[in-house]
Each structure stands twice: as structure tokens, then as C-alpha cells.
Amino acid sequence: MTQMKIHRGKQVLPKDVIISILVRLPVRSLIRFQCVCKEWKFRFRSPSFIAEHLQHSAHQEPFLFFDDYGKFEPYRAYLLNCEMRVVEIPSDPYVDTVRCVWAVNSCNGLICLALSTLPPTLFLYVWNPAIREARLVHGGEDYLEDENFHIGFGFSSTVNDYKIVKIRDCDYGCLVSHVEVYSLNIGTWKEVEFGKLDDVVISSDGFNFNGAIFWIGSKLGADEDEDDIDIIVSFDIATELFTLIPMPPLPFPVTYGLYRKYLTIYENKLLCYLIL
Amino acid sequence: MSSSVEAITVLSSDGDEFKITVSAAKLSKPLNWMLEDVCFSDDCDEVPTIEVNSKTLVKVIEYCEKHAPRANSGASDSDAEELKKWDIEFMKMDVKDILFHILMAANYLHMEGLYDLACQTAADLMKGMTVSQIRKIFHIKNDFSSEEQEQLRRQHPGCSFD
Numbered sequence: 160m161t162q163m164k165i166h167r168g169k170q171v172l173p174k175d176v177i178i179s180i181l182v183r184l185p186v187r188s189l190i191r192f193q194c195v196c197k198e199w200k201f202r203f204r205s206p207s208f209i210a211e212h213l214q215h216s217a218h219q220e221p222f223l224f225f226d227d228y229g230k231f232e233p234y235r236a237y238l239l240n241c242e243m244r245v246v247e248i249p250s251d252p253y254v255d256t257v258r259c260v261w262a263v264n265s266c267n268g269l270i271c272l273a274l275s276t277l278p279p280t281l282f283l284y285v286w287n288p289a290i291r292e293a294r295l296v297h298g299g300e301d302y303l304e305d306e307n308f309h310i311g312f313g314f315s316s317t318v319n320d321y322k323i324v325k326i327r328d329c330d331y332g333c334l335v336s337h338v339e340v341y342s343l344n345i346g347t348w349k350e351v352e353f354g355k356l357d358d359v360v361i362s363s364d365g366f367n368f369n370g371a372i373f374w375i376g377s378k379l380g381a382d383e384d385e386d387d388i389d390i391i392v393s394f395d396i397a398t399e400l401f402t403l404i405p406m407p408p409l410p411f412p413v414t415y416g417l418y419r420k421y422l423t424i425y426e427n428k429l430l431c432y433l434i435l
Numbered sequence: 436m437s438s439s440v441e442a443i444t445v446l447s448s449d450g451d452e453f454k455i456t457v458s459a460a461k462l463s464k465p466l467n468w469m470l471e472d473v474c475f476s477d478d479c480d481e482v483p484t485i486e487v488n489s490k491t492l493v494k495v496i497e498y499c500e501k502h503a504p505r506a507n508s509g510a511s512d513s514d515a516e517e518l519k520k521w522d523i524e525f526m527k528m529d530v531k532d533i534l535f536h537i538l539m540a541a542n543y544l545h546m547e548g549l550y551d552l553a554c555q556t557a558a559d560l561m562k563g564m565t566v567s568q569i570r571k572i573f574h575i576k577n578d579f580s581s582e583e584q585e586q587l588r589r590q591h592p593g594c595s596f597d
Contacts, residue, residue: 171574176538179550183558194566194587194596196575292590 178202182211186268206344210319213267224265236262236270236288248288263310263323263364271312271323281308283323285343296323296341297348307333311365311372315396320344322396324372326353326361333360334379340399355401361392366422368429371395375420375431378403389420391431406431443470444482447489452482459499462506464545486543491536498525498549506548526556531572534560567597 181199184192189212193200202208223239236248263271263283272284272293283297302308311324321343329336335356341348358379365372374392391404406420418433442456445466460466469483485492505518528534534557541550561569570577577596579587584596 172535172538176542176554177573179554180538180557180561183555184561188558188562190591191566191594192561192569193591194579194584194594195569195573195577197578197583199575200587 178208178211182208183215185216206319210316224262224270226262264312264367266312266314266321266367269312269321271310273308273310279303279306283310283325283341285312285321285323294343296343297325302327309361309364309374311367311374311394313365313367313370313372313396315370317370317397318344320396322372322399324365324394326356326374328361335359335361351399353401355403356392359390359392359403360387363420363422365394367396368422368424370397373404373422373429375422391422391429409433445492446482446484447492448484448486449489451489451492453489453492453496455496456500456503459496459503462499462502462546462548466544487540488536491533491540494525494528494533494537495540495544495546495549499546501525502548522552526552530557530560565597566595 181189181192181202189203193203224236225239226236238246238248240246260272260274263273265271268287270286270288272286274282274284276282279302281297281300281302282295284293284295286293307328309326309328311326312321314321323341323343325339325341325348326335327337327339328334335353338351338353338356339348340351359376360379361374361376363375365374367373372394374394376390376392377387378390379387389406391406393402393404394400395402413433413435418435421432421434423430423432440457442454443460445453445455447453455466457470460470466485487495501521502518505514526534528537534553538550538553538557540546541553564572569575579596587594
């Protein structure tokens with residue numbers, strides 16, 4: 160058992176008990192209290208503290224994140240809280256200055272921002288607006304006008320790591336030509352196998368849920384007579400493996416291609432919906 | 436364990452005697468083990484000591500007696516709501532004087548519910564405190580050099596070391 164220690168005649172709580180209290184503080188308080196002492200400042204940044212804090216905060220104060228999508232104006236991001244109040248996230252100076260920014264996805268309060276400049280160059284940032292820190296994770300990759308990136312960002316509690324997946328289309332037929340994964344823990348990019356995506360066209364940015372990232376795509380028919388099939392591409396953040404998931408059958412007939420599909424979460428399940 | 440008793444007597448670290456019902460004592464793992472190992476009956480004169488002072492033990496027993504019926508049988512949503520309100524009233528106490536002792540007692544007695552409640556209460560109280568109040572309450576010294584303070588201020592405008 161741990162007991163209250165006596166320090167210069169005063170009773171002091173043991174360290175593990177103090178940590179149990181600190182992990183229950185909101186991020187805003189942690190930012191203020193990093194000024195208490197060096198040990199706290201470093202502890203708040205340690206993976207074990209962050210993981211424990213996440214456990215306590217994940218189910219409290221959920222926010223809906225939304226932003227001005229790709230406008231050629233200063234970037235604005237907002238949160239909608241449980242009381243249906245909209246809060247603007249104060250921008251970081253560099254975010255204000257860039258041209259075309261869009262949020263790939265948010266996960267546990269971290270936001271993956273993509274920005275492209277002219278001539279076509281891609282930059283990726285992981286932004287933590289709560290502590291006003293941003294990390295450039297991908298600096299300036301040139302690409303062709305008719306190339307596309309499908310980016311995904313998510314967290315896996317199995318490996319306790321955030322990863323960014325960058326899927327690059329080739330310039331012909333929009334087929335996947337290159338897949339790279341960035342680990343926030345390791346801090347480097349690496350290429351991964353994408354054999355299953357050989358004849359797959361991806362048409363969305365990644366959506367993260369439950370340790371995986373999902374994209375909407377279609378599998379091309381083997382020849383001209385065969386129809387393309389809508390599918391969901393999933394990427395397991397821990398094992399870094401792709402899986403193709405068939406789409407549920409539509410409840411009514413819809414002309415192929417005349418609708419857009421979106422992914423979201425409903426009652427803790429992945430939900431795909433169509434907008435005609 | 437003998438089922439002949441409904442309440443047991445325990446001693447606080449100050450040597451005072453307290454009665455706690457068996458169902459309430461079961462909220463604590465060590466007390467539960469004790470109940471299983473030791474034969475308690477009316478003619479049993481063994482009185483276990485709990486290393487918690489009298490003032491704190493009164494509160495811990497109050498919590499156990501209130502929570503025991505729900506822990507043992509489960510309860511409806513309205514009961515849960517009522518219990519939540521009771522918890523809030525119960526936790527209205529001074530941080531240094533008693534809350535920290537309750538925290539230590541809940542930790543020592545392996546009472547998850549009370550430990551969680553006490554930690555959250557302490558965290559909620561800390562939210563409104565200044566950095567120097569926090570240092571005082573946890574007996575921490577400011578060990579940042581003036582350069583380090585300046586750097587943190589640049590990074591987080593508005594952060595204060597006082």
C-alpha cells in the first residue's frame with residue numbers, strides 16, 4: 160500500500176494518486192498546470208499519461224468538428240459542443256497564411272490537416288489546437304495536376320499510435336499507384352503493400368473508427384461488360400493491412416454514379432449513407 | 436465466512452471502534468477477504484484495525500452504507516440518479532483537510548467507486564485553482580529557470596507561473 164508521506168512536516172500524496180487526479184483534468188487545465196513544475200510538464204507529454212488521460216476524457220465532452228472546406232481564405236475550424244454551441248478554434252499563425260487547407264479527419268482532439276500549394280505540392284500537418292502545437296509530418300511532395308491523394312488519419316489503441324495513410328492515384332485511370340504510412344510514434348514514412356488495391360479506385364478521404372481507416376471506392380470490372388462494384392476499403396492501423404468490404408445492397412434501385420456515398424458512425428457501427 | 440453476523444466492528448488508526456455492516460464492508464476488497472478468512476460471530480473478540488483515521492473512516496463507512504444496497508442488488512435509473520446527487524453532496528469537503536485522506540483510504544481499501552469519485556472531485560476543485568495554489572496544495576517548488584518560463588510563455592500565450 161502507498162501511504163501519505165511526510166515531507167518537511169507536511170503530508171504529501173503519493174505520486175500514483177496525484178497522477179490519478181491529473182488524468183481526470185480537462186486539457187485546458189493541463190495546459191495551465193504544465194507551468195507548475197518540470198516533472199508535470201514532461202509527464203503530460205508522456206505516452207502513458209496521454210493514453211490514460213484519453214481513457215478518461217474519451218467519453219466526456221464530445222465535440223463535432225467541422226471546417227471551411229478548401230476555401231481560398233484564411234482557414235477556419237469550429238467545434239459544436241453538446242449544448243449545440245459553436246466554438247471557433249483559434250488558428251495557428253501558419254494555418255492562417257496558407258492557401259488551400261482541408262481537414263482530413265480528426266481523432267481524439269488531434270486534427271490532420273492537408274494543404275496544397277501551387278504548383279501542386281502536398282503538405283500534411285498533425286494539429287493539436289488545444290495545446291496550439293502542430294507537427295509538419297509531410298513536407299512538400301510535388302504531384303501532377305491529374306493525380307490525387309486520398310489521405311486517412313486514425314488511432315489504434317492496440318499499438319497506442321496515430322498513423323496517417325497516404326494513397327496516391329496514378330495519372331492514368333485513377334488506380335492506386337503508391338501507398339505510404341506515417342507513424343506519429345516513430346516519426347517516419349514507409350511504403351506499404353497494397354496488392355488488394357490493384358484494381359480499386361478510391362473516391363474519398365479516410366474515415367477513422369475503431370482502430371481502422373475506411374475509404375469509399377469501387378472495384379473495376381474485369382472487362383468492359385462487367386460492372387464496377389462499390390466497396391469500402393479498410394486499413395487496420397495496427398497491422399497495416401488492407402481489406403475490401405462489400406457495400407450493403409441498396410434498398411431501392413439507383414442509377415450507378417448518380418449519388419455520393421459517405422461514411423459515419425451510428426450506434427457504434429460504421430454507417431454508409433447516400434446523397435442523391 | 437459466518438453468515439450469523441450482519442455487522443462487524445473495526446478499529447480506526449486512532450483506536451476508535453466503528454460498526455460497519457457486512458454488505459457495506461464488501462465494497463472493499465481487503466475487508467471482503469478478511470470477512471471470508473476470519474470467523475465473525477457474536478462471541479468473536481477479534482477487532483481488526485483499519486489504517487485510516489477516525490474522521491476519514493466515518494466518511495468511508497457512510498459512503499459504503501449508502502452504496503452497498505445498489506452494489507449488491509443493482510438499481511433502477513432513478514436510484515442511480517439519486518445516488519449521483521448524494522455523491523455530489525457527500526463530496527462537498529475541504530481538499531486538504533479530508534478529501535486527500537478519503538483518496539488515500541479508498542486507495543488503501545481498494546474501493547474503486549470511491550477512489551474514482553474522490554479523484555474526479557479533486558480534479559474538479561483543481562480546475563479553478565491558480566498555479567501557485569496547486570504548488571502549495573501538493574508542496575511542489577517552481578523549478579523552471581527564467582529562460583524556460585519565457586519559452587513556455589511564447590509557446591502558450593497567457594500561461595502563468597503564478
